[in-house]
Amino acid sequence: MADIVKPRDAKDVEDAVRFAVSNETALEVVGAGTKRGIGRPLQTDMTLDLSGLSGIVLYEPEELVLTAQAGTPLAVIEEAVRAANQELAFEPIDYAPLFGGAAGGGTIGGVIAANLSGPRRIRQGAARDHFLGAKGVTGRGDAVKTGGRVVKNVTGYDLCKLIAGSWGTLAALTEVTIKVLPCAETETTVVVHDLDDKTAMRAMAAAMGSSFDVSGAAHLPDHIAAHFDGLPEEGASTCLRVEGFAVSVKHRRETLAALLAPFGRVSFVEAESSRALWRSIRDARPFAHGQGLKRPLWRISTEPMRGADLADLIPPSAQMFYDWAGGLVWVGMPVEEEPDAAAIRSAVAAIGGHATLVRAPVAARAANDVFPPQEAGLAALSKRVKDSFDPNGVLNPGRMWAGI
Amino acid sequence: MSVRMPPVDQAVLDRRAQIVAALRQIVPGEGVIAAEREMRPFESDGLPAYKQLPMVVVLPETTGQVAEVLRYCHANGIKVVPRGAGTSLSGGALPLADGVLLGMAKFNRVREIDFDNRVAVVEPGVTNLAVTKAVEHEGFYYAPDPSSQIACTIGGNIAENSGGVHCLKYGMTTNNVLGCEIVLMTGEILRLGGKHLDAGGYDLLGVVTGSEGLLGVVTEITVRILKKPETARAVLVGFTTSEDAGECVGRIIGAGIIPGGMEMMDAPAIHAVEEFVHAGYPLDVEALLIVEVDGPQAEVDDLIGRVEKIAQDCRSTVCKVSQSEEERLLFWAGRKAAFPAVGRISPDYYCVDGTIPRGQLPLVLRRMRELSEHYGLRVANVFHAGDGNLHPLILYDANVPGELDKTEEFGAEILKLCVEVGGVLTGEHGVGVEKRDLMPTMFSQIDLDAQQRIKCAFDDKGLLNPGKVFPQLQRCAELGRMHISGGKLPFPDIPRF
């Protein structure tokens, strides 16, 4: 494999990309490399390691804004904002343990490039919704900036949205600006026990359709619930989180429990245990340890009420659980090395939405689409967007689809 | 008012009769308007200083018609300007003399309401308020609430990424839209997103939102709807200086409170509004805040107490908590009527829309007062204080020769100031034609080229709403060219392993 270049600053990144363009060199763009296993296998000549671009440039808690170099470890940022009792409200998943890595290793650039989110996606959005501005180097070797440092900004096209979730195929980020928000004073999770998947979807819809400001809604079926932290007992658990000021949480947990009582037996998971529970949901814990690590893993985004229909359409020995009130389904396939893309793709075609093959061996990722296949018009537009940023295909070429 | 628009294509104008006939084939009956008198209502939008009659107005009713109109115009090199309700404050829907004005008003149906999935599927000509009206019988609402919500359309909201007083807590349009159907200039129909969250590939919906009608014509939209909060209360807080008010805003957020809305007005705005609406605003203050918190009763009461305490600590001179829903609405009635109220005290007013980092407010207000003296024009300020979005209203008289030009210059100076202190040219009204030529104060040519290449990816002939957003429209072929030239570069001096 290729050699590694490690820029010290944005100018180095620009030089490296310009070198790559003029020498027809394909670059693998990495931060800490925790999500390297996601995407089609790359054939690159050189690794552009952005972890040297590290450090918080600006943090103004009262303005709810933070700017950092793209290679800044997420852990450093989380520590800084926690000291001001703030957080990244979109609750980014930590992918590293799903690939056998240590927790807490990613960079902020990677969080943005992969448009990470977590259970709070349903209420606070994903990285895209908190990503205010960026500097980066496009595949043309141009140092560009987009957005700004204020939340309300409609000046020019919102290229931040395109960059979030582009997996390093459009630009090598050098600096990002994000919105931060105050931490909740406390939280409680209301658990409804022993619901089947379809009833659980209805219970979650009732909770989400209430005014109780639910910030997490997950259903952990019987076969998998034991893998999560913080649950009071075994068996299927439908979890609804309320966060905020203590007086408010107290009121909402009671009213929510009353609302959900008709669906089944209800109990509570309090503050610290609740946090542990949602961390394990966020990080898809059942698939991040033991035998679970061997399962090819799919992440499916669909309309919430259709989530449970998936269970009928996929192999019965697959393991699965639901986040986002049913709209996010994690599916661990039963046979090592075999993601069974045909089964998943046809199931998702039936219910709507899209599926990403988060984890599979290299050969399987080379043989199957990793990102959702697109119909012709959309695929052509995506290719034109790629070409507009990176016409020579020097940045993570082919990571998302052939040619992109 | 003069602003340089793309050169008129005389060859297109010469074929006008033929073009009108061809469009009538696609959209029959009253859907094609070619008589000058009937086209008048379309000659400008919410920025009436700019006026231009279009070549022809087309009002399609179906996505198929939109696609055919665009395909025809693409094949024949005819420019197209989409239009919703025409309330744009930046001239986004300003017609072109040689262009088709594509009015989306007939796309006015709510197609589906799905309470279980908490979404509504609507046509782009549905008004913002109509979405809420369609779902409120179940206690739901659509969160982004521009002051123009009675009139403006969801299609326009997508194009401008519109906000409202509640976007501090609930986000702008872009945070509340899940999917759309869009027709490209070639007539190709694409679906982006749906009832699910996030894109499976590039977030094209994200870049379409806020693209000011330059990338495609949106023909259907899926929006997220929310259950109304249990209750809401508002506090009116008056201060003798804007510095104190600014500090109060910062401290409220610093205390971990994200209010449903947090608005500020300065003395001229307060006086104009109070005279008009009699909302009970204090007249002996320099700055007035409206802070609204929403949620369960217990939370709201608790937070109101905290806000009152913070206000006192920031030397507030007046602090009045709404005691009833009527009173809360009255507090807001004043703020919501700010534009017309200012309209009453001056023959004309010009609304500026920039965003600044909140902490810069005192500086910006001070500099604005200096500018006001310099230009001899009064300013009233309303301000989305929570997110730093300023709306200075410059009072002028269009009948005084030269005063409009002076006003525009003053507005431009304010926007440059916003950029200078770390803010941006527009927070919610869009660039349009109005701020187009100021874009270089915020972006380099390289930055602008990167944006224009996205335009090329969607509309390679540059036929959709040209003359807006970008100071100079470049040819796509030129933009596509790579400029790193001259043999292979040596490897730069970067650490290698």
Ligand SMILES: Cc1cc2nc3c(=O)[nH]c(=O)nc-3n(C[C@H](O)[C@H](O)[C@H](O)COP(=O)(O)OP(=O)(O)OC[C@H]3O[C@@H](n4cnc5c(N)ncnc54)[C@H](O)[C@@H]3O)c2cc1C
């Ligand atoms: C009194 C007043 C108060 C206002 N208050 C606010 C406010 O609080 N917050 C705020 O954000 N804005 C506000 N605005 C500005 C304006 O209402 C918004 O920008 C609104 O979203 C425009 O919607 P519209 O339907 O009128 O669009 P138009 O003015 O008709 O068009 C606006 C832009 O959208 C494009 N467009 C329209 N429909 C489509 C479509 N279907 N597909 C593609 N492109 C399309 C047009 O080409 C144009 O570029 C206010 C305006 C007024 C007059």
